[in-house]
Amino acid sequence: MTGWDHEWQGAVGKVTAAFGRLPDAVRLELAASARAMVAHKQAMQQLVTRVDAAAHCAGCGGACCAKGKYHFSAADLLVYLATGQPLFTPRFDNGLCPFLGEPECLMPPGYRPFNCITFNCDLIEDQMPRDEVARFYRMEQELAARYAEIRALFPARSMDGSLL
Structure with a gap:
């Protein structure tokens, strides 16, 4: 196990433990928010599709995926946990983004991190009608x-930032 694998397991364990301590009412609220987030990201993906x-x-x-790393956050993991989506295994051995598989992302679009789902390069954005670009950026907000x-x-700042 590499250092990154160990760090990943520790971070996943910490967030999973916090999720497990949630009262049932909060867990239900989180599940509803998580499902809404997945649907929202899927709608954003449809615009670029x-x-x-x-x-x-x-x-x-x-190229953006190959250069991007470690955008997966505690909040992204909570969405996996709250919806029961099986968690992927990062590839820390590929020298690229550890979430980049062969030939595509290890995560379905609705579960990808904020930076990954909201980034459009000029090649993509230039193909979108202006109203769709404006809609996309409203959806980003x-x-x-x-x-x-x-x-x-969760307690203040405990779920902020990247998981790694």
Whole structure:
């Protein structure tokens, strides 16, 4: 086990323990917020799917994914836990983003971190109609508020930042 694997397991254990201590009423609230967040991210993904974002990403080899690392947050893990989605195993051995599998992200779009779901390169954004771009950025602001709702269910700052 590498240092990153050990750190990952420790962070997952800490958040999972905090989730396990939640009162039932808070857990139900978290589950509702988590389902809403997944649906919101899927809707954002649909906007870029309409302009065939996957083809653009394949064309450049997913350069943003290859350079991005460690955006997965405690709040993202809580969404997995609250919805019962099986957690992926990061690939710390690939020299790239540990959440990048072969050939795509290890996470379904509705479970991807904020930075991953909200980033559009110019190639993608230039293909989107202006009103869809504006809608996407409104949805980004709404997504930030959803993250804040989830973090607010826990003691101040305990669920802020990246998991690693």
